[in-house]
Amino acid sequence: MNTSESNQFSFRSIDELEDTPEFQEFLTREFPKGVDEPPDGLSRRRWLHLMGASAVLASVSGCRFENKKITPYTFRPEDRIPGTTRTFATTIEWAGGVRPLYVTSYDSRPIKADGNPLHPECGGSARNRAPKGSSDLISQAAVLDLYDPDRSRSCLEKVGRSFAPRNWSDFSGAVQGLELLGNQGKGLTVLSEPTTSQTVQRLKKNLLEKLPQAKWFEYSPISDDHEQAGLKSAFGKSLRAQHNLENAEVVLCLDADPLRYHRSALKLSKAWAKSRIPDVAVMAGRPISRLYCVESQFSLTGVNADHRWPMKSSAIASFAEALRQQVDKAREKGQMLDVEGTVDEQRLAVLANELVFGTTQKAGSQGRTVVIAGAHQPPVVHHLAAVLNDAIGSKLVSYTAIPESTSNISSIKEAVAELNSGNTEHLLMIGGNPVFDAPSDLKFKSALSSVKNKIHFSVSRNETTDECSWHANMGHPFEVWSDSVASDGSVGIGQPMIEPLFGAKSTAELLATVIGVSADGLELVRETYVDLSDEAWNQTVHNGFIANSFASSVAVGAPTAVAPGDSTTWMSPSEAIELVFTNSNLYDGRLSNNGWLQEVPDSVTKVAWDNPVMINPKTAKLIGAKQNEKITIEVDGDTIEAPVFIQPGQAENSISIAIGYGRRKVGHVGGSIEKNLPPVGIDVSSVRKSNHWNIVDDVKASGTGSRYRLSSTQDHHAIDLTGKAEIGNRWDRLIYEDTFDSYKKFAKKVIGRDDSSSESKGDTIQDFFADEEEIPEKEERPHWPGHHHLHFENVEMIRRSWDYSKEAKWGMSIDLAKCTGCSACVVACQAENNIAIVGKDQVSRGRELHWMRIDRYLVSHRSYQDAGRILEDPEPIVRTQPVTCHHCENAPCEQVCPVAATVHSDEGLNDMVYNRCIGTRYCGNNCPYKVRRFNYLNYSNATTFVKYPWADTLSQSDIAVESLAMNPEVTIRSRGVMEKCTYCVQRIQNTKIKAKTEGREVGGNEITTACQDCCPTGAIVFGNLADPASQVSTEQIDVRAYVLLDELNLGQRTKYLASIINPNPSWPVLTLNAAGETVVQPYEKAFPEKGHHEKHGDEKHGDEKHGDEKHGDEKHGDEKHGDEKHGDEKHGDEKHADEKHADEKHADEDGEEKHGKDEK
Amino acid sequence: MATDANTSQLNDFVFPSWINKIIILGLACGGLFGGYAATVGFFATHPKVINVGHMPEQPIPFSHALHAGKLKLDCRYCHNTVEKAAHAAIPPSATCGNCHGGKDRVKPGATLAAVHLKSEKLAPLRESLETDTPVNWLRVHELPGFVYFNHSAHVTRGVSCVECHGRIDKMEVVYQAKELSMKWCLDCHRNPDEAIRPFDQVTNLGWNPDKEELKTIYMEELEKAFEKLAPQVSVDANPVPSERKSERRLFFYPDGEDRPEFTASKWRDTKTHQDNFAKLIFGDPKLADENSDNEISLQEAVAFLDTKSDYTRKDLGQLLRATHKINPNQSCSTCHR
Amino acid sequence: MATVDQKNDNTIEDPGTRAPLVLGGLDYKGVTDTVSNVAFGEGPPRIWYVVLGISTLLMGMLFGCVGHLIMTGVGVWGNNNPVFWGWPIVNFVFWVGIGHAGTLISAILFLLRQNWRTSINRAAEAMTIFAVVCAGLFPGVHIGRVWSFYWLFPIPTEHLAMWPNFRSPLLWDVFAVSTYATVSLLFWYMGMVPDIATFRDRAKNKIQRLAYGVLSLGWTGSARHWHRYEMAYVILAALATPLVLSVHTIVSFDFAVSQVPGWHTTIFPPYFVAGAIFSGFAMVVTLMVPARELFGLKNLITSRHLENMNKIIMATGLMVGLAYGIEFFIAWYGGNPYEQFAFVNRAFGSYWWAYWIMVSCNVLIPQLFWFKFCRTNPWVMVGICLFVNVGMWFERFVITITSLSRDFLPSSWAYFTPTPIDIMMLIGSFGLFFTLFTLFCRFLPMVAMSEVKGVLPHEEHDEDSSGHSEHEEA
Structure with missing residues (x-):
């Protein structure tokens, strides 16, 4: 029976007979009334006589059974089993990135996207053997964009002021009507978003041959133009830098964010994490890598940096020049520069030493140091980075050739000039949204009005479409054939997972229509790769990309020298306030209607549904801006008003805001003026000019004082001083962290393996204990770092007499040394488990439903905290920790549920039975991790016993379209029900049943959870603790393993591995002395508790905090x-009456x- | 000495004495009605009354009694995904077309028997095959949306279709035979022995062996169990390996020597599995072990078990469960997730 | 023998004699007339109509909010994650607490032979029932899926082989509060039967006669009736006594059994029971002072009764103060960093104002009752009692919401803000309470006439004839 129609996606009660929406919905018999068939033996008529049934029963018995269809195939393909999932490979070009994916479809309906493990970008060996590759937020959320109810349902033609639906034949008829071929494309201009698809390039060449007078421009607001220009000036060729951080020793990022907003962020994160695994480093006798970040705003790489140096983005060019001079000096001197002078000079010298001589200072860097420049830095910085990398002989960077292309800014300028020149009659715009994101000084919208006939080909209607006369609906990559070239040169093929939902076409098919070629998407793409034999083509489509089509690195000589510019202005930056435009989850704004991306909290600020301006506390005081208030930013006459987010650690006099927000014509999620839904976030395009595209040097900003409520999942600013002081005391009891030096000393002593031993076994830490006959029991095993322990003796588990099954003990381990805090797991979990989005207002009330939460602790140095000036620490550290349900064996939530809706399974899972839950919410109170989520309102539009008819946010048909993204293996929760992480119990059960039917045991690592699949660094490992050989077992007995809130004795099944940082002991740090003035101390003095463990587990160290x-x-x-010592304002006069209080x-x-x- | 007004009020306001009887009567019929309402309520909501008997009128009057009963078609011919997926899929029209589709209607050139080519009742089928639109069968067995039942987990582990669907091979029109309520499922999960049958009899709905047959089947299954669990052990010390005789011997831990917990190296220790099997089937394995060499050969086992005369489905079920490690899970996440 | 001055002001302590509990020289008929005039006199004072009107309006608002809540969901309140329990639970504990004073007065003081309870026990028990009605409403509507409420009761079903989870304190609550409601309702109604019979005999029209007649279960006042009534009363008093202590203990288990720092302390049961009696008596005084003014019951509910209650209020206030102190001491002494911060946060965190309101209202203001003037002046005592009730509401607010807002992981700290629906339902619950109480005052005997007659001063056979004569013209 074909269940895709009647997917079980909610439970309801009996008396509400729904009219059948577009898709058939199941009616369940939960609490029926009425009686029909008597118990066996009695005939129905006889029974009615006997009981003398009253009129009531007679009336209801009629509607007891309601016939529902169960419709099979007519001709079922022999390999198709209804009701099971199948996974296909495809490589899509979506939102500016080429994403090699494995897409899982349920009854040929794609519901989950994961990385392609075969592709080096997201697969590769460090992937802890997970069957799926890693993926980022946007890839995970691509499924929701496919089923976006606001996508255009057909081609549209503007009739008067509104659009009338048309089909593709009408559109192609209209295109033929333009007789472009006749007059050789005179008056035709094409403005397309840049694409790496070779089919589109081929069709572009055809078009320009057939229509020689047509003009073709390409424009995208986000691009790597500066890097391309910088490398061109350095090497004379158009190149792209490829970094391999796997065995890096020192990485310096100049305003770069390789772990998050970078074209190959997944590969870089994986490599960076590999270079940070401490036990492998100890065995291989090399140090783990050290990450320096010099940046203006707090990027995700800055969060994970060992040392983060806030600096204005506009000053980084002169800093790079100064660094180049220091590196040259160090290389001539052949030995370390001495570190003295102001803190800036000291730090510059330390950086130069590290880059030239590496961290171990003994064996030199052997080329294992690298400098990475940020995409929005001007070309000269990229040139300097190339020069620096050459000077330090870095082996970690190589260059690959890329096709020549003019910069996006110049091409949009030419396009606007072309439109204004008036000899454009037909404008064909492919994708993009130039009305919204073109530079505001070019006045693109007015240029458009001068063109008579405008066609916009895009996935859904946006600001640009409404200016056009024709709109053709572009297919989502899961619906059409496509091809793309990844940043490492590999050629990927995108195969459709489903028939186009709304009859959409691919770009190639559109161009074919324009140039009169009649061919469907597959033939067009196949034609481009005609040199592949059919068998090779099938293999390529099966793998998702053409095997070994990777670009080989180009041999480049020494980069040309950079004219020696100023190298001192960075030390005394001007008072002018600079504005930096940063990236966001919505890319350039095209993903504004994606609820998952709008709601996932930003990795650093934890703000959702908004793009606040990030300001340093000192600068905020300077311009009179306060948290949750708006400021005006004025750039050459244009002003915008934006909410403020005070972010300690942001460079002074430097404010940053994300692009892609504030669109006015999106849909039910991103806001739309027609449906009077407010736009989400602030539209910054009016202050984004072509001359200052990424960084505006001088901006006038001032506070307005008008309130604006930011919605964030972790209100750091709403916490008062008492709370912030406690966070300072408590965070390092929750996130165990210490330096690699202390780990090395500890590992050497305990594991008896001195780091000089050259032969490295190269396998897991299991062999550390090889020489001991039995792995020591959990209690006696040495714990590290010792000084973190709360001195609670571990009361023997008060464990209920629970006979756990011997076969399976599910557990999870999260390695904080690898986790970067990128939140891809949060969206992956939301995609797998049908988690509803709640909207901005509900997030601000703390009611988001994400089952996984990335906790972020912003902690300033102890001296600032003790002086009560927590916000004034210029360089606070940020630590992140993913927290999900720990499936405690002695679970506090199970004891208090009055209806036993949450109970323990015999394999150690804390089962959450949604249909039994009545919503008392006591379990939520009693959970120490607060990982339970409650459906306060009708978020999932599921039916309930009683509900206002207008309660659903969408029409029934729109709900049906959006619910196509739901995973039928997981029940959808209605209002009034608690939900939480279940360790992806649907995956556990299905794998167990598959193993049972195949008569074999479930492997220790066979089952992977959704968060584990997508994690770029492989930080999350799930598996069977009863199997000592499984990876989760080895990780849980690692010396770094610890339990969060261990002192509560709950028998938690999730363990964390302590985070390892690799600070440079001589790095100068800004601290406060007793008198309250800032004083510069080397790192080892500023952080005494880190790194000093001569004797394991002694408490001699000075810090009294613990x-x-x-x-x-x-x-x-x-x-x-x-x-009297209390503050007076808190006490009314009657408080003093207690002085005469009776004393007994x-x-x-x-x-x-x-x-x-x-x-x- | 109360004033007249008071006494007059007192007199005319004494309840008539018959009210007492009315109260008693009222209580009695209240109780009666209460009892009646309770029983009606109990029966009206009893799952057997609600679920059993649902017999919708299908677009094509397909008779299981004819196809599965008389013609002995195996269930898996039509419901072919029952061993591979959660849902036992309703067959596509093409399957019916194999016999009723006529010569080349299903696949060009297919020489198939054209059964009832002209029958009016099969018009929807022919029309479906022509226009490639599915036949809209009506659902008979239907569990709530939050219950995830999996056919393959049951059918491949010795649970026959008859346990939940009743004698469907005798039904002209399919109706729901069992209540399929949570309590009903849990009763079986809690003592599944009667429901487990040899794996090859799962689709033989009428399988009902009497005592002797049960015994022979029991012995066959015992032999299969030995093949699965007991390793081959060489018996006599004949120098020429080819002629050396060997047989299968089942290991068990003699009481006194307790079983090691999970040895770190091999966590799924087959010795443990054999010991479980021996203790379950023989009670105290030492009794069956005549030559007391801590191992039971097949002969010893058969000899010991021959003494037992009446074999019930429960014994057979226990043997099968011990052999194939069938212990139905009772945690909530088995069905609710 | 009552001295002269004690006749007018029975709060003067005269060690040798027992102060008269009824002033104004009332005899049997006087007591009956005083109470019956309320129901059968020339109708209640106009203020009664005003109070009834306002409270029914508020009650309507309450039920409107409940309807909206059930149709929309628990999200209409200010609850969030981690503060899953908000004002409804605070209101529930507040109202259940208020209920306990009534049963204490009618059961425990009866067993302790405190005669002064006779004139206030009926009104106090009525307050108990109405408070439990308000209390019972809140946990009922505060759960997410109200229509599956019956899963909380152990009903055997053929569908699911499922029982409720008997280890959960919420389940104990269901049994405790429903038992408490039934026992105190029975105790209140059974005690009122003789007085309703008196009302029946004084009924003026058909409806009153029928109603009071049915309610008085054919009471004739014969010796057999009195014998059974006395025996039943003693048994019920014995049954109700443990309830006073156990019900609020179980309500405190909702918090004590959990492991939220700030809840997980063993002082909770006695602390909650003392708090319950404390707020219960405060509510009794708040109701009695205006009621005796309006309905002219000053001779029956004398200032001595009020003074005794004020003494109990002060005593329980000090117990509650001690409990606050012990909570802080144990947090410090226990050395558990989470508990320590929970209490520092309670006093100085973001809800510092709620904590200091609680401390000043519950511990400092009742100290005024050390002065006799405050204990006897009606309007001062009402003021103090209002403060006590406000303080007790804030105590539940502080315990529930402050502890939940900041517990183990600082990442899930949040600040709870109430929504208009929260506020309207709190005020609405007072509306429901006062509607029921005003209707009770008007239609049912407010004072237990039969018991008061038992403790009339001359009942002690005052030989002094002069005393008797004076009685005539008072």
Whole structure:
């Protein structure tokens, strides 16, 4: 029976007979009324006589069974099994990136996208043997864009002021009507978004041959133009830098974000994580890599950097020049530069030493150091980076050739000039949204009005479409044939997963229509690769990309020298405020209608549904801006108003804002003026001019004082001083962290393997314990880092007499040394488990439904915290920690659920039975990790017993289209029900059943969760703890393994591996002395507790934060004894009446009561 | 000495005495009605009453009694995904077309028997084959959306179709025979022995062996169990390996020596599995082990078990469960996720 | 023997004699007339209509909000993650707490032979029932899927082989609060039967006679009736006594059994029971002072009764204060960093204002009752009692919401803000309470006449004839 129609996607009660929407919905018999067939033996008529059924029963018995269709195929393909999922490979070019994917379809309906493990970009060996490759947010959310109800349902022709639906034949008729071929394309201009598809390039060449007078421009607001220009000036050829950080020793990022917003972020994250695995490094006798970041805004790479140096983006060019001079000096001197002078000079010298001589200072860097320049830095910085990399002899960077292309800014300028010149009669725009994202000084919209006949070919209607006379609907990459060239040169083929939902076509098919070639998408793409034999073609489509089609690196000579520019202005930056335009989840705004991307909290600010302006606290005071208030930013006459987010660690006098927000014509998620839904975020295009495309040097910004409520999942700013002080004390009990030096000392002593031993086994830490006869029991195993432990003796588990199955003990381990905090797992989990989006208002009320939460702790140096000036630390550190359900064996949520809706399975899963839950929410209160999510309102549009008719946010047919993205293996939760991470129980059950039917055992690593599949660095590992050989077992007995909130004795099944940082002990750090002035200390003095563990587990170190026994003086005597030291504003006069308080009650607990600052 | 007004009020306002009887009567019929409402309520909501008996009128009057019963077509001929997926798919029209489709209607040149080519009842089928539009069968068995039942997990582990669908091979028009409520499923999950039958009899709905047949089947299954679990062990020390005799011997841990927990190296220790099997089937394995060499050969086993006369489906079920490690899971996430 | 001055002001302590509990020299008929005039006099004072009108309006608002809540979802309140329980649970504990004073007065003080309870026990028990009605409403509507509420009861079904989870304190709540409601309703109605019979005999028209007649279950006042009534009363008092302590203990288990820092302390059961009695008596005083003014019951509910209640309020106030102190001490003494921060956060975190309102209203303001003037002046005592009730509401607010807003992981700290529906339902619940109470005052005997007659001063056979004569002209 074909279940795709009647997908079980909600439960309901009996008395609400829905009219059948476009798709058939199941009616369940949950609590029916009425009676029909008597128990066996009695005939129905006889039974009615006997009971003398009253009129009530007679009336309801009629509607007891409601016939529902169960429709099979007519001719079922022999390999098709209804109700099962199948996975196909495809490589799509979507939102500016080429994404090699494995797409899982349920009954030929794509519901989940994952990385292609065969492709080096996201596959490769570090992938902890997961069957799927890694993927980023946008790839995971691509499925939701396919089923976006606001996509255009057909071609449209403008009739008067509104659009009338047309089909493709009408459109191609209209195109023929233009007789472009006749007059050789006179008056035709094509403005297309850049694409690496060789089919489109081929058809472009055909078009320009057939229509010689046509003009073709390509424009995209986000591009690597600066890098291309910089490398061209350095090497004379148009090249692209490829970085391989796998065995890096020092990585310096100049305003670059390789771990997040970079064209090959997945490969770089994987390589960076590999270079940070501590036990492999110890065995191989080499240090782990060290990451320096010099940047203006707080990027994700900055979060993971060992040292982050905030600096204005406009000053980085002169800094790079200064660094080049220092590196040359160090190389001539042949030995380390001495480190003295101001903190800037000291840091410059340290950086130069590290780049030239590496971290171990003994064996030199052997070319294992690299400098990466950010995409939005001017070309001269890329040139300097190339020069630096050549100077330090870096082996980690290589260059591959890329086709010559003019920069996007110049090509859009030429296009606008062409439109204004008036000799354009027909304008064909392919993709993109230039009305929204073209430079505002070019006035693209007015240039458009001068053209008579405009056609826009795009996936859905946007600001540009409404100016045009024709709109042709472009197919989503999962619907059409396509091809693309990845950044590493590999040629990928995109095969459709499903028939085009709304009859859309691919770009190739559009161009074919224009030039009069009648061929469908497959033939067009096949023609481009005609040199591939059919058998090779099938193999390519099967793998997703043409085998070994990777570009080989080009041998480049020494880069040309850079004219020695100024190298001192960076040390004393001007007071002018610079504005930097940064990237966001919505790419250039085309993904604004994607609820998953709008709602996933930003990795650093935790803000969702908004693009606030990031400002340093000092600069905020300067221009009078406060948190949750708006400021005006004025650039040559154009002003915008944007909300403020105070971000300590942002460079001073440098503000940054993300592009892609604030669109006005999107849809039910991204906002649309017609449906009077407010736009999401702030539209920055009016201040984005062609001359200052990425960085605006001088901007006038001032606070307006008008309120604007940001919605964030972790209100750091709403926490008062008492709370912030406690975060400072508590965060390192939650995220165990220490330096690689202390780990190395510890590993050498405990594991008896000195780092000089050259032969490295190269396998897991399991062999560390090889020489011991039995792996030591959990308790005796040495713990690291020792000084973090709360001195609670681990009370023997108060474990219920629970007979766990011997076959399976599911567990998970999250390695904080590898996790970068990119939140791809949050969206992957949302895609797999049908998690609803709740909208901006509900997120601001703390009701988001993500089952996985990336906790972010912003912590300033202890001296700032003790002085109560937490926000003034110029360089705070940010630590991230993914938190999901820990499936505790002694689960506090199971004891308190009154209807037993959450119970423990015999394999250690904390089962959440949605249909039994009545929503008392006590389990949510009792969970120490707060990972339970409650459906406060009707987020999933599922039917419930009673509901307002207007409660659903969408029409029934739109809901049906959007619910196509749902995974039928997971129940959809209605309002009033609690939900949480289930370790992807549907994957566990299905794999167990598959193994059972095949008569074999489930492998220890066979089952992977959705978050594990997508993780770029392989930080998350799931598996069977009962199988000692499984990867999760080895990771859980790693010396770095610890349990979050271990002292609660809950028998948690998720363990974390402590995070390893590799700070440079001599790196100068800005701290406060007792008197409150900033003083410069080397790292080892500024952070004494890190790195000093001569004797394992002793508490000698000076820091009193942890020793509990020293808490004596912090006694909280009976608070009613309040003395004058309280702030007065809190006390009404009657408070002083307690002085004459009768004393007999206080005989026992007197004692001066001190509050507020923790007295040391 | 109360004033007249008061006494007069007192007199005329004494409830008539018959009210007492009315109250008693009222209570009695209240109780009666309460009891009646309870029983009607109980029966009206009893799953057997609600679910059993659903017999929708199908577009084509397909008779299981004829096809599965008389013609002995195996269930898996039409429901061919039952062993591979959660859903036992309703056959596509092409399957019916194999016999009823006429000569070349299904596949060009297919020489198939044209059964009832002209029958009116099969018009929807022929029309479906022509126009490639599916036949809209009506669903008979239907579980709520939040229940994830998996056919393959049951059918491949010895649970026959008859357990949940009743004698469907005797039904002219399919109706729901069993209540399929949660309590009903859990009763079987909690003692599944009667429901487990030899894997090859799963689609033989009428399989109902009497005592002797049960015994022979039991012995066959015992032999299969030995092949699966007991390793080949050489018996006599004949120098020429080719003639050396060997047989299968089932290992068990003699009581006193307790089983190691999961040895770190091989976590799924077949010795443990054999010990479980021996203890379950023989009770105290030492009794069956005549030559007390801590191993039971097939002969010893058959000899020991021959003494037992009446073999029930429960014994056979236990043997099969011990052999194939069938222990139905009772955690909630088995069906609810 | 009552001295002269005690006749007018029975709060003067005269060690030798027992202060008279009924002033104004009322005899049997006087007591009955005083109470019956409320129902059968020339109709209630105009203020009664005003109060009834306002409270029914508020009650309508409450049920409107409940309807909207059920149709829309629990999201209409301000609850979020981590503060899953918000004002409805605070209201539930507040109202259940208020209920306990009534049962204490009628059961425990009865067993302790405190005669002064006779004139206030009926009104106090009525307050208990109405408070439990308000309390019962909140947990009922605060769950996400109200239509599956019956899963909380152990009904054997043929569908699911499922029982509720008997280890959950929420389930104990269901049994505790429903038992409490049934026992106190039974105790209240059974105690009122003789007085309703008196009303029946004084009924003026057909409807009153029929209604009171049915309700008085054919009471004739014969010796057999009185014998059974007395025996039943004693048994019910014995049954109700443990309820006073156990029900709020179980309500405190909702918090104590969990492991949220700030909830997970063993002081909770006695702390909640003391708090319950404390707020219960405050509500009784708040209701009695205006009621005795309006309905002219000053001779029956004398200032001595009010003074005794004020003494109990002060005592339980000090117990609650001690409990606050012990909570802080244990947090410090226990050395658990999460508990320590939970209490520092309670006093100085983002909800510091709620904490200091609680401390000042519950611990400092009741100290005014050390002064006799405050204990006896009606309007001062009502003021203090209002503060106590506000303080007790904030105590539940502080316990529930402050502890939930910041517990183990700082990443899931959040700030709870109420929505208009929260506020309207709180005010609405007072509307429901006062509607029921005003209807009770008007239609049912507010004071237990039969019991008061048992403790009339001359009942002690005052030999002094002069005392008797004076009685005539008072």
